Amino acid sequence: MRYQNSLVRRAPKWGWIVSTVVFVGLLVALYSIKAHTLAAKAKVATFEQALISEKQAIQMLSAEIAHLESPERLRVLASKQLNLQPTPASRTMTLAQVAQVIAQKPLSETTPKTGGAQ
Amino acid sequence: MNETPPHALPNLSSGNTFLDAAPTLSVQDEEAQFIRQARVRIIMGVVMFSLFLLLLITRLAEVSLLRPSKSFTPMTTNQVKTRADIVDRNGELLATSLETYSLYADPRKVWDAVASTEAIISVLPDLDPAIVEERLASKKSFIWIKRNLTPKERQLVFSLGLPELGFQIEPKRVYPRGNLAAHVLGFTDIDLNGTAGAERAFDKRLSEKDAAPVKLSIDMRAQFALADELGMGMEKYQAMAASGVVLNIKTGEILAMASLPDFNPNRSGTALPNNRLNRASMQLYELGSTFKPITIALAHETGVVSAGEKLPVHKQLVIQKKPIKDDHPVHVPLGVYDILAKSSNRGVTLLALKAGGDAQQDLLKRLGLFDRVPMELKESAAPLVASEWQDITTATVSYGHGISVTPLALATALATLLNGGQYIAPTIEKHQIGQAITSHRAVSSATSQHVVDTMRYVVTDGTGRNAAVEGYALMGKTGTAEKLINGEYVKKRLVTSFVAAFPHRDPHYLVFIVYDEPKAYAGSWGYATAGWNAAKTAGAVVERIAPVLGIKKTVRVAALRDAKVGGGQ
Numbered sequence: 001m002r003y004q005n006s007l008v009r010r011a012p013k014w015g016w017i018v019s020t021v022v023f024v025g026l027l028v029a030l031y032s033i034k035a036h037t038l039a040a041k042a043k044v045a046t047f048e049q050a051l052i053s054e055k056q057a058i059q060m061l062s063a064e065i066a067h068l069e070s071p072e073r074l075r076v077l078a079s080k081q082l083n084l085q086p087t088p089a090s091r092t093m094t095l096a097q098v099a100q101v102i103a104q105k106p107l108s109e110t111t112p113k114t115g116g117a118q
Numbered sequence: 119m120n121e122t123p124p125h126a127l128p129n130l131s132s133g134n135t136f137l138d139a140a141p142t143l144s145v146q147d148e149e150a151q152f153i154r155q156a157r158v159r160i161i162m163g164v165v166m167f168s169l170f171l172l173l174l175i176t177r178l179a180e181v182s183l184l185r186p187s188k189s190f191t192p193m194t195t196n197q198v199k200t201r202a203d204i205v206d207r208n209g210e211l212l213a214t215s216l217e218t219y220s221l222y223a224d225p226r227k228v229w230d231a232v233a234s235t236e237a238i239i240s241v242l243p244d245l246d247p248a249i250v251e252e253r254l255a256s257k258k259s260f261i262w263i264k265r266n267l268t269p270k271e272r273q274l275v276f277s278l279g280l281p282e283l284g285f286q287i288e289p290k291r292v293y294p295r296g297n298l299a300a301h302v303l304g305f306t307d308i309d310l311n312g313t314a315g316a317e318r319a320f321d322k323r324l325s326e327k328d329a330a331p332v333k334l335s336i337d338m339r340a341q342f343a344l345a346d347e348l349g350m351g352m353e354k355y356q357a358m359a360a361s362g363v364v365l366n367i368k369t370g371e372i373l374a375m376a377s378l379p380d381f382n383p384n385r386s387g388t389a390l391p392n393n394r395l396n397r398a399s400m401q402l403y404e405l406g407s408t409f410k411p412i413t414i415a416l417a418h419e420t421g422v423v424s425a426g427e428k429l430p431v432h433k434q435l436v437i438q439k440k441p442i443k444d445d446h447p448v449h450v451p452l453g454v455y456d457i458l459a460k461s462s463n464r465g466v467t468l469l470a471l472k473a474g475g476d477a478q479q480d481l482l483k484r485l486g487l488f489d490r491v492p493m494e495l496k497e498s499a500a501p502l503v504a505s506e507w508q509d510i511t512t513a514t515v516s517y518g519h520g521i522s523v524t525p526l527a528l529a530t531a532l533a534t535l536l537n538g539g540q541y542i543a544p545t546i547e548k549h550q551i552g553q554a555i556t557s558h559r560a561v562s563s564a565t566s567q568h569v570v571d572t573m574r575y576v577v578t579d580g581t582g583r584n585a586a587v588e589g590y591a592l593m594g595k596t597g598t599a600e601k602l603i604n605g606e607y608v609k610k611r612l613v614t615s616f617v618a619a620f621p622h623r624d625p626h627y628l629v630f631i632v633y634d635e636p637k638a639y640a641g642s643w644g645y646a647t648a649g650w651n652a653a654k655t656a657g658a659v660v661e662r663i664a665p666v667l668g669i670k671k672t673v674r675v676a677a678l679r680d681a682k683v684g685g686g687q
Contacts, residue, residue, distance in 0.1 A: 031182050056217050066211040066294035071342035086343075089587050089661040094670055 199289055201310050202329035204303060204317070206338040207373075207548045209331075213293050213303055213317070213383075215310065219272045220265040220288040223254060227282035231255040234280055238263060241274035254282075265308060266290045291317070293383040299341045301377045301396035301497070302334065302546060305386035314386075314394070316546060319494040333548040335371035340364050343662040345376040348631070351655040352378050355636035355646070361397035361525050362655075364663065365628045367533045367619065369549045370542035372493075373627070373667070375399070375526070396497045402522035403632065406599030407648075408615045409518030409528070411569050413466040414458055415535050416481050416516075418565045422472035428453050431464040438510040442467050445598070445647075446581070458572045459580025461596060463517045470516035475507045478515065484560040485531035485541065487523055492543045499524050518597060525615065529630035532617050536573070536593070536625040539566040574622045581649045582616065585657035589671035590664050591622035594656065596648035601635070611635050616652035618660055621669055629663075631656045 067073070078084040093101075204213035221242075228234055231254040239247050242264055253261045265288060267275065275283060291306045304315015312321035320332045341364075348360045364374035377397040381389030395401065417423045428451035435442040446460045457465030470478055482488055490500040502522035504511045514520035526544065534541040539561040549555065561569075573593035576582040582594035597615040600607040614636055618629045631652045642650040664671070 027179065027183070034183060059214055060216055062211055063214050063216060063292050063294045066214075067296075069210075070295045071298065071338065072296065072346075075342075075346065086662050087665075089589055089664065089671060092665055092671060097671075 199310050200327065201289065201291065201306070202324045202326070203331040204320075204324070205331045205333055206299075206336045206341075207333060207371075208337065209333070210338045212295060212299060212334065212336070212338070213291060215289045216292050217287050218266040218268075218290045219285040221263040221267055221272075221275055222284050222286055223261050223263050223282045224284070225254050225256050225258055225261060225282065228254050234282065237278050237280060238275070238283075241278060242271060291383075295338070296384070297380045297382050298338065298345065299336055299375070300380050300383045301394075301398070302336055302341075302372075302375050302495075303383055304495075304497075305383040314497065315396075315495060318496055319546070335366070335369075335373060335546050335548045336375070337364075337373045337663075337666070339666045340663045341374040341376065343666070344374040344629075344659050345378070345380070347655050347658045347662065348376055348378050351631075351633065351636075351651060351658075354639055355633055355651045356639075357633040357636040357651075359397055359401075359634040361401065361632045361634075362659070363398050363526050363529045363628075363630045364659070365529055365533050365544060365630070367537045367625050367628050368542075369555055370530075370533075370544045371549055372526075372544050372546050374663075375546075377401075396495075397525070397632070397634070399491060399493075399495060399524050399526045400497050400499045401634075402499055402502055402524060403613050403615075403634075404519050404522050404599045404602060405525070405528055405613065405615050405632070406518040406597035407461045407463075408532070408595050408597030408617050408630075409515070409521075410458055410461065410466050410597075411532060411535055411573055411595055411617075412481065412485065413470050413478075413516040414454060414572055415561050415565050415569050416473045416478055417454065417469040418568045419481065419561050420473040420477050423454060423469060426453060429457065429465050429468045431457065431462045431468070433464075435464045435467060437467065437471075437513045438508065440510055440513075442513060455572050455575045456580075458595065459576050461581050466516040467513040470512050471509065475509065475512040478512055479507055481561070482515070482521075482531075484558075485534055486543070487521070487527055487531050491524065491527050491530060493526075494546050498526070501527060518599060525630050525632045528615075529617065529628060532595075532619075532630070533628045534560045535566055535569040536619050536628065537566065538563045570619075570622065570625060573617075573619065577618075582618075582653050584649050585616060585618055585653040585660075587620075587657050587661045587664070590620045590660055590669065591672060592618050592620050592657070592660060593622055593625065594618040594653065596653055598647040612646055614646070614648035614652045616648050616656040618653075618656040620660055620664065621672070626669065627660075627663075627667060629656050629659050631659070 201215045203211060203215075206212055223234075225231075231251050234254050235247055235251040238250055239245060245264060250263065253263070263283070264271075267285075272285065275285075289310055291310060293300070293303060293305075300315075302315055304317040304319075305313060306317050307313050310325075312318040312324065316332065316334060317324065323329055324332060344362045344364055348362050351357070352360045359378060361377045362374070363372060365371070366373055375396075375398045377395065379390075379393045381393040386394070423429070431444065431452050432447075432449050442464050444460075444462050444464055446462070448460060448462070452460065452462060452465055454465075454469075456462075457469070479488075486492070487501060488503055490498045492498075501524070504515075504520055511520050530541075530544050539559055540557040541560045542555055542557045570593060573595055574591065576596070577586050577592045577594045581596045582592075585592055585594050595617050597613075597617075599613045599615075600609055601611040601613055602608075603611065613632065613634055615630065615632045618631075619625045620627055633648075633651050633655075636646050636651045638644045638646045638650075
């Protein structure tokens with residue numbers, strides 16, 4: 001009876017202690033999760049910033065490539081360095097047309113008289 | 119166990135007499151009193167400490183657990199405005215945004231405005247010292263010194279070490295192809311708001327966050343070929359200005375649109391207004407005989423002329439006291455094909471008068487020539503049309519006088535005549551595969567075929583022979599008009615134009631070329647008419663763009679068989 005009484009008296013105390021420990025534990029866990037989340041967020045922000053920087057660098061390179069590939073620039077270079085001109089229509093034909101022409105020509109005309117590999 | 123009977127004790131509940139009568143004993147325990155007082159103080163202290171601790175824990179929990187964390191913002195960057203890229207129909211970059219550094223100052227931190235100005239000018243010599251000094255001496259907290267510095271300029275300013283100076287990252291719109299398609303692309307202001315061209319037309323879409331690039335209908339290769347040929351032509355023919363359009367007849371897409379003189383959109387602020395003017399869509403011209411295919415279509419549509427019928431173009435023709443003259447007079451009556459091939463003003467006047475002014479106006483309306491071209495660009499001028507439509511108006515409009523339209527407007531109308539009679543509004547945005555194309559019928563398909571054939575005849579046997587390109591079966595029409603200056607037509611100041619379309623079997627592309635005041639040149643026999651300049655340029659443009667656009671050349675095998683072997687001829 002006495003023992004039971006003491007248990008009854010102590011039960012709320014244990015309850016308090018367990019609840020407090022659980023509560024504190026939850027708080028610590030929550031705090032830890034939040035701290036980790038914040039750290040991860042900061043990391044994400046850093047990555048995002050790095051991504052933006054990379055994108056900008058790519059943008060810059062694309063702009064440079066576009067400038068270097070600019071038709072006007074290539075035209076000047078091609079005519080100055082390689083003496084190239086736009087191809088006139090008279091010098092173009094489709095592959096099918098080439099085959100047609102070869103088929104129509106006598107073999108002797110299409111074969112060069114002197115070999116081309118010397 | 120002996121129990122004391124209840125009556126042995128004084129009955130306390132029965133009354134107060136016993137207590138009243140009982141002597142009182144007062145015991146003063148000082149120690150206990152002190153303990154009691156101390157206990158109270160301790161309890162109060164513990165309570166206060168607990169409250170304080172509770173407060174601290176609550177605050178800590180609130181700060182660390184409940185309060186939403188602020189987003190992470192790096193110290194080095196400010197919020198930068200973005201703008202999507204503009205690319206051509208093949209995804210080639212035409213406009214993009216790059217981050218640059220802009221220099222600002224806090225005048226409150228300036229010790230000596232004169233010394234600071236001298237230092238700044240030493241590294242940025244293009245600035246006005248007076249303005250910089252005035253700004254630095256002001257009481258403001260923020261002033262711009264120079265925006266969009268180059269990396270080299272930024273480094274030089276950085277090395278000055280002036281504490282009042284700072285940098286802000288700002289985006290800058292860059293057009294890496296320079297002058298190419300400048301009038302189509304347009305430009306933005308310093309705050310990246312579109313102010314002209316596609317930049318203005320698609321401003322909302324381009325300004326949206328994470329917007330996809332805007333794909334224009336422009337083909338960079340065709341655009342360059344057009345601008346290049348126009349530039350060479352302008353130099354050769356000493357023209358005041360030139361413009362050109364390449365249209366996809368089937369979809370209404372503008373593949374190229376050039377206007378010379380042009381400008382560099384990277385330095386749009388320094389460009390002259392004359393250079394910024396998009397002549398292809400903003401300049402109104404009386405374009406002359408390139409209007410004649412419309413009259414041919416009108417005659418066929420209204421059925422006023424029968425097949426094989428010849429009209430008396432060799433006879434004098436006077437309308438409302440105004441004689442109608444031909445540049446290439448003939449001495450015999452001409453049929454419809456020859457009227458167009460020889461560009462007879464009298465011939466088309468007779469056809470238009472037969473059809474009537476109302477039918478003519480109706481057709482012009484259906485071809486969109488009474489309104490501004492309905493496209494995305496704001497730079498699209500409304501035509502100048504006679505307020506009163508008399509017989510003389512019908513006559514002059516039949517050969518392209520008395521009505522002023524933009525080259526793009528006439529190109530669109532002529533494209534309609536070559537597209538089975540279906541009018542499609544031009545666009546600078548690329549059509550997606552399967553996208554519906556809005557169109558309306560302007561003329562019958564039979565009329566369209568008639569125009570196609572007559573325009574082919576112009577190139578094979580008429581005034582457009584100089585435009586002919588082997589293997590591409592061009593259709594075309596020349597147009598030479600005198601300019602109207604102060605109410606009078608000036609003979610020596612011409613506007614020449616040429617419309618070319620190809621291939622004849624199924625017209626797919628249209629090229630429209632205009633020269634403003636071209637001159638005669640060595641080899642033109644003193645002529646500065648369209649056949650000697652605009653037609654040649656149109657042919658050269660077709661020759662360059664047809665392979666690029668995937669139009670197969672038609673080669674007569676017999677001709678090839680006879681050709682010599684070897685590529686060096």
